Amino acid sequence: MDKYAKRRAKLASWLESKGIAAAMFEDTEGRRDPSIRYLSGQPGDAVLFVTAKGRSVLVPWDENMAARYASVDRIVPYGAYGRQASKAIEAMAVDEGLAHGSLVELPSATPYPVFVDYAAEVENLDFTCRSDGADEFVLGLRAVKDEAEVELYRRAAAITDEVADEIERMVREGRARTEADVALFIERACRERGCEGTGFDTLAAGPGRSFGIHAFPNYTAAPFATEGLSILDFGLKLDGYTTDVTMTFACGKLDPKRERMVELVERAYAEAVAMCRPGTATRDIALRVDGIFDGAGMKMPHALGHGVGLEAHEAPWVRSREDNLWKLAPGHVVTMEPGLYDPEAGGVRLENDVLITENGFEVLTKSRIVRL
Amino acid sequence: MDKYAKRRAKLASWLESKGIAAAMFEDTEGRRDPSIRYLSGQPGDAVLFVTAKGRSVLVPWDENMAARYASVDRIVPYGAYGRQASKAIEAMAVDEGLAHGSLVELPSATPYPVFVDYAAEVENLDFTCRSDGADEFVLGLRAVKDEAEVELYRRAAAITDEVADEIERMVREGRARTEADVALFIERACRERGCEGTGFDTLAAGPGRSFGIHAFPNYTAAPFATEGLSILDFGLKLDGYTTDVTMTFACGKLDPKRERMVELVERAYAEAVAMCRPGTATRDIALRVDGIFDGAGMKMPHALGHGVGLEAHEAPWVRSREDNLWKLAPGHVVTMEPGLYDPEAGGVRLENDVLITENGFEVLTKSRIVRL
Numbered sequence: 001m002d003k004y005a006k007r008r009a010k011l012a013s014w015l016e017s018k019g020i021a022a023a024m025f026e027d028t029e030g031r032r033d034p035s036i037r038y039l040s041g042q043p044g045d046a047v048l049f050v051t052a053k054g055r056s057v058l059v060p061w062d063e064n065m066a067a068r069y070a071s072v073d074r075i076v077p078y079g080a081y082g083r084q085a086s087k088a089i090e091a092m093a094v095d096e097g098l099a100h101g102s103l104v105e106l107p108s109a110t111p112y113p114v115f116v117d118y119a120a121e122v123e124n125l126d127f128t129c130r131s132d133g134a135d136e137f138v139l140g141l142r143a144v145k146d147e148a149e150v151e152l153y154r155r156a157a158a159i160t161d162e163v164a165d166e167i168e169r170m171v172r173e174g175r176a177r178t179e180a181d182v183a184l185f186i187e188r189a190c191r192e193r194g195c196e197g198t199g200f201d202t203l204a205a206g207p208g209r210s211f212g213i214h215a216f217p218n219y220t221a222a223p224f225a226t227e228g229l230s231i232l233d234f235g236l237k238l239d240g241y242t243t244d245v246t247m248t249f250a251c252g253k254l255d256p257k258r259e260r261m262v263e264l265v266e267r268a269y270a271e272a273v274a275m276c277r278p279g280t281a282t283r284d285i286a287l288r289v290d291g292i293f294d295g296a297g298m299k300m301p302h303a304l305g306h307g308v309g310l311e312a313h314e315a316p317w318v319r320s321r322e323d324n325l326w327k328l329a330p331g332h333v334v335t336m337e338p339g340l341y342d343p344e345a346g347g348v349r350l351e352n353d354v355l356i357t358e359n360g361f362e363v364l365t366k367s368r369i370v371r372l
Numbered sequence: 373m374d375k376y377a378k379r380r381a382k383l384a385s386w387l388e389s390k391g392i393a394a395a396m397f398e399d400t401e402g403r404r405d406p407s408i409r410y411l412s413g414q415p416g417d418a419v420l421f422v423t424a425k426g427r428s429v430l431v432p433w434d435e436n437m438a439a440r441y442a443s444v445d446r447i448v449p450y451g452a453y454g455r456q457a458s459k460a461i462e463a464m465a466v467d468e469g470l471a472h473g474s475l476v477e478l479p480s481a482t483p484y485p486v487f488v489d490y491a492a493e494v495e496n497l498d499f500t501c502r503s504d505g506a507d508e509f510v511l512g513l514r515a516v517k518d519e520a521e522v523e524l525y526r527r528a529a530a531i532t533d534e535v536a537d538e539i540e541r542m543v544r545e546g547r548a549r550t551e552a553d554v555a556l557f558i559e560r561a562c563r564e565r566g567c568e569g570t571g572f573d574t575l576a577a578g579p580g581r582s583f584g585i586h587a588f589p590n591y592t593a594a595p596f597a598t599e600g601l602s603i604l605d606f607g608l609k610l611d612g613y614t615t616d617v618t619m620t621f622a623c624g625k626l627d628p629k630r631e632r633m634v635e636l637v638e639r640a641y642a643e644a645v646a647m648c649r650p651g652t653a654t655r656d657i658a659l660r661v662d663g664i665f666d667g668a669g670m671k672m673p674h675a676l677g678h679g680v681g682l683e684a685h686e687a688p689w690v691r692s693r694e695d696n697l698w699k700l701a702p703g704h705v706v707t708m709e710p711g712l713y714d715p716e717a718g719g720v721r722l723e724n725d726v727l728i729t730e731n732g733f734e735v736l737t738k739s740r741i742v743r744l
Contacts, residue, residue, distance in 0.1 A: 043588045113503040115484040131485040196589040216415045217568040
């Protein structure tokens with residue numbers, strides 16, 4: 001049984017226990033879901049069914065791609081169903097011998113009008129579609145990295161650090177002068193080192209643009225790491241799994257406001273990381289950081305962190321919202337990324353990826369605030 | 373009245389005529405909708421309400437970004453609503469004086485479980501959520517480019533051609549040897565020429581990987597434009613609007629199968645473009661191309677084309693599915709991109725952006741199959 005079949009077996013037991021005959025996963029433009037890759041190896045652009053009996057049926061957009069990457073019981077070309085998901089669902093149910101009226105779980109991202117259409121068009125099945133259903137169960141599996149995944153993260157982190165170190169050298173030696181210089185170096189360097197690419201659009205913002213949480217456009221031909229605060233947020237994707245780090249380059253003698261922002265972020269980061277251990281509520285960590293910033297009359301306009309994996313942002317969530325009930329557990333890999341932003345002073349953010357271990361934590365990446 | 377207010381005025385009239393008090397638009401991770409940018413100038417990460425009275429309320433994730441880019445009646449920080457969309461909807465209704473029980477249109481991408489939550493949590497409003505509602509109406513507006521948008525497309529096309537020409541020279545002169553060489557040249561060249569970046573992930577696939585419709589990973593350190601068929605699919609984003617072109621590099625003496633694929637794609641492309649004029653059903657064009665390939669015993673595994681604009685793929689659609697009822701109209705900018713793929717021979721695709729004029733068409737970009 002390969003790793004995909006093992007993962008599907010866990011899902012199948014869960015489905016069985018919930019009285020669900022099959023669950024559907026969908027990865028299409030506008031509704032990406034890397035759980036398809038987690039459960040089948042198929043990189044994307046497909047519909048996947050997993051039944052409570054443990055059977056898997058993949059309906060890919062690109063058959064050649066599926067033949068090369070997918071490890072499932074059956075591959076059925078999308079064209080066979082007139083490119084209509086409702087027909088694919090109906091046919092899957094017949095081919096897999098699902099009883100009339102069986103319950104099928106749809107992806108939680110299924111748009112309301114699409115759900116209504118499925119319900120009207122598919123007569124042989126009942127549907128459920130919940131925010132805490134089968135895909136949420138798989139997100140829970142994904143949140144806890146197994147040994148092989150942790151090993152992959154160590155390799156991805158080492159490459160990320162190597163690239164970050166080289167960027168610091170390039171900046172110090174005047175070999176990288178613009179946002180594009182830095183971002184394009186990352187794009188090339190990661191591929192030369194065996195990565196699939198970057199895990200998300202690199203954000204490189206020089207002092208004139210670092211006021212934005214996520215710079216727009218994400219990088220330009222503007223100067224980087226000149227006088228003031230510059231932010232570099234990037235991640236490298238290795239075999240599907242992405243790192244996510246942010247460095248700030250603080251250049252020149254900072255005025256008191258910028259100096260204060262840098263110190264606050266460094267302090268918040270240190271306190272947040274130190275709280276990481278199994279059992280800790282991530283909300284408590286986020287509230288601690290909020291408190292540090294509140295005490296200085298400042299406010300962080302985004303969440304403190306998030307899990308990383310096949311998606312750059314995934315469970316577990318690290319935020320101060322009341323509905324965040326996540327507790328850290330061994331195998332979680334989360335970012336800690338306090339940041340402060342000011343329309344005039346610019347922004348500062350520090351972010352690393354933290355593995356939760358049996359007894360505490362291990363910071364996988366070595367991103368930092370660089371003073372120039 | 374700026375262009376955003378003019379667009380919102382059209383939407384407001386439509387809402388008024390349908391008895392809808394307000395429409396909601398949402399651009400968040402996992403549910404991107406550049407209609408927010410079309411209607412307000414805000415690049416993204418926001419919720420936008422437009423009322424039938426023509427009022428606009430933006431709830432941005434990043435206030436600094438909104439202060440710089442958004443042109444709306446009112447900006448309300450997301451934090452003010454505990455980062456919960458349902459509370460933002462409720463407050464908007466009160467602040468804008470919507471009557472109790474008013475009908476609010478939710479984005480058609482709203483997930484079923486989210487719709488159910490809104491309906492349960494928001495007591496002062498009724499909701500509608502349809503595939504042919506307010507956001508579809510705005511997609512219809514976006515499909516027809518006005519004079520300024522067409523002018524922008526001419527500029528974007530000229531830059532795209534300049535970059536394509538330089539890539540052909542680089543390949544011919546041996547200055548671009550890998551997929552990464554080509555893709556990274558595009559990333560840098562477009563920014564140096566004033567673009568925001570690429571409009572989507574560049575697909576550069578050498579002969580070993582061109583069998584995939586969309587290569588995975590999208591580009592690597594592998595050789596490009598060596599013996600066989602290589603595909604380069606890219607687009608440049610200028611002020612939000614993206615071009616979308618595909619070149620194939622056919623290198624060396626092709627075997628009969630590859631030669632046949634290239635000739636079929638060139639013929640299909642020429643016939644498809646020649647059919648472009650106002651009133652033509654896009655399905656008829658797609659069926660013509662299907663017929664050409666069928667006649668040769670081959671099959672195109674994707675749609676023939678699509679509109680381009682603030683999204684790389686948007687209305688009008690150009691595909692042979694029965695439910696495609698689109699007819700071309702002046703101001704449409706669509707791609708024509710026939711392609712054929714074979715697990716051994718590799719793939720060939722040719723794609724340009726075509727403007728529909730009053731009397732016919734104008735091919736904006738000059739992408740081609742390059743024989744080396």
